Amino acid sequence: xxxxxxAYVIGFTGAPGTGKxxxxxxxxASLRKLxxxxxxxxxxxxxxxxxxxxxxxxIRMQRHALDPRVFIRSMxxxxxxxxxxxxxxxxxxxxxxxxxxxxxxxxxxVGQSELEVAAIADTTVVVLTPxxxxxxxxxxxxILEIADIFVxxxxxxxxxxxxxxxxxxxxxxSNVPGAPKAWKPPxxxxxxxxxxxxxxxxxxxxxxxxxxxxTGRGExxxxxxxxxxxxxxxAEIARDRVRRALAEDPALAERLLEEGTPYGTAEEILDxxx
Ligand SMILES: Nc1nc2c(ncn2[C@@H]2O[C@H](COP(=O)(O)OP(=O)(O)OP(=O)(O)O)[C@@H](O)[C@H]2O)c(=O)[nH]1
Ligand SMILES: [Mg+2]
Numbered sequence: 100x101x102x103x104x105x106a107y108v109i110g111f112t113g114a115p116g117t118g119k120x121x122x123x124x125x126x127x128a129s130l131r132k133l134x135x136x137x138x139x140x141x142x143x144x145x146x147x148x149x150x151x152x153x154x155x156x157x158i159r160m161q162r163h164a165l166d167p168r169v170f171i172r173s174m175x176x177x178x179x180x181x182x183x184x185x186x187x188x189x190x191x192x193x194x195x196x197x198x199x200x201x202x203x204x205x206x207x208x209v210g211q212s213e214l215e216v217a218a219i220a221d222t223t224v225v226v227l228t229p230x231x232x233x234x235x236x237x238x239x240x241x242i243l244e245i246a247d248i249f250v251x252x253x254x255x256x257x258x259x260x261x262x263x264x265x266x267x268x269x270x271x272x273s274n275v276p277g278a279p280k281a282w283k284p285p286x287x288x289x290x291x292x293x294x295x296x297x298x299x300x301x302x303x304x305x306x307x308x309x310x311x312x313x314t315g316r317g318e319x320x321x322x323x324x325x326x327x328x329x330x331x332x333x334a335e336i337a338r339d340r341v342r343r344a345l346a347e348d349p350a351l352a353e354r355l356l357e358e359g360t361p362y363g364t365a366e367e368i369l370d371x372x373x
Contacts, residue, residue: 106138106195106202109304110220112213117226117250119205121291122300126203127163129297134240138170138199140187142206153214170199183214185335188328191219217245218324219319224248227266246284248303254290271335282310310339337369344368
């Protein structure tokens with residue numbers, strides 16, 4: 100495991116249409132100039148299949164489609180063991196082993212999905228736009244804690260300056276007293292469609308990566324993640340065993356219905372020798 104090449108994982112999250120795919124597309128172009136092999140996994144937690152918005156994502160990154168050193172795939176939520184995050188983590192490991200670095204994860208920030216991205220990514224980029232309506236909502240939803248970097252995209256649109264100012268003041272207000280945080284999430288203005296601010300964004304990602312490496316925080320987080328993933332996989336395996344046992348053993352299922360003892364029955368099934 101220690102000898103396996105491991106991809107650095109960058110998560111992009113933000114409200115629908117903030118420009119995540121456009122930013123990733125611009126970033127891929129910069130990274131290809133550095134001769135990096137880049138992989139992108141676009142996930143849509145709302146979609147059972149890979150279509151709809153995700154199709155738009157693929158089109159947005161079309162110009163890289165024929166480059167063998169760029170890997171772009173979409174994932175829907177259903178049909179994966181334990182849902183999206185387990186499937187994404189397994190894919191990231193494989194892509195890392197194949198020499199892709201970084202792996203970029205794009206997820207629409209709705210509900211829990213941005214928290215899932217943050218749990219997987221080494222660096223989480225939260226994308227906002229001058230229409231800070233969505234910004235304020237995101238911040239209410241606890242996005243503040245998960246952002247390692249804020250991007251205010253669509254710098255070419257009116258209201259961008261105000262959006263930056265608002266976000267800055269929101270961030271300074273939210274500074275709760277106590278130990279100062281070692282990492283202060285920078286705010287990067289970008290225009291994805293004009294490819295502006297992309298180098299600054301990459302520089303911010305690099306400096307976050309260096310921060311994680313130099314403080315040992317990256318290693319601690321990776322260890323925590325591996326443990327948590329193992330627990331999630333174990334839960335999935337257990338769930339599967341219990342479902343199968345109940346389906347294959349009508350007597351057991353009947354006894355469960357009579358006695359109404361889910362805990363006891365679950366333990367009984369998991370205690371069985373396989
Ligand atoms: N003016 C302007 N428009 C942009 C910019 N970046 C993206 N857009 C446009 O915003 C729209 C949405 O861009 P996407 O990159 O698909 O946004 P997204 O966040 O990936 O969207 P979802 O995946 O559907 O959540 C497209 O029409 C883009 O052309 C920008 O910097 N400036
Ligand atoms: Mg997109």
